[in-house]
């Protein structure tokens with residue numbers, strides 16, 4: 655499997671950056687995990703959009719799905735129209751449509767996307783075995799592992815979680831969010847520090863840890879050092895437009 659980073663930002667992108675988006679390629683499969691602001695522009699640096707067959711959205715926060723709107727326009731008005739299978743979390747279809755409610759077009763997305771909602775558990779998508787597991791966040795959020803030649807696990811947005819550690823067990827690569835520069839002290843947790851992500855990766859016995867979903871305007875030096883001390887394998891901060899072999 656090849657993983658290409660199309661967006662590394664949580665919440666809002668920096669100059670020239672993009673929010674969450676990850677391209678997974680395996681054999682003939684071209685699957686996009688999340689489609690946040692700026693992802694569509696970066697996707698086109700790597701593949702022609704008509705090759706994209708499936709999109710999987712981890713949860714319905716804007717930084718993970720807002721570029722579905724311009725993508726829909728590309729499918730409608732671009733040079734080579736095709737349909738894309740869009741896999742949303744439970745309840746996601748209604749949320750997605752509400753974003754364009756001002757257009758009063760209930761078929762806005764379904765005219766170009768084959769929309770479905772996945773469930774927790776295992777399912778086959780584009781010839782790959784996916785496993786979805788709910789993780790702690792501020793809205794329903796699903797981490798996923800993808801089993802191809804190797805096992806790739808993506809955290810979605812996620813607070814400290816045993817569920818993520820079990821899902822990531824034996825992963826060749828664990829791609830996690832690492833938004834916080836220090837552990838949140840009050841209220842329910844919905845995000846990780848790099849140090850916490852490294853603890854989860856160590857518990858899971860993952861081979862490599864890739865940290866993403868960060869603010870471009872914060873200093874993560876201390877957290878990155880802590881992550882490298884905590885996790886025995888390679889720890890990298892995801893680099894925009896870089897590809898990783900899983």
Ligand SMILES: [Zn+2]
Pocket residue numbers: 664665674715717718811867
């Ligand atoms: Zn996010």
Ligand SMILES: [Zn+2]
Pocket residue numbers: 713715791811
């Ligand atoms: Zn979120």
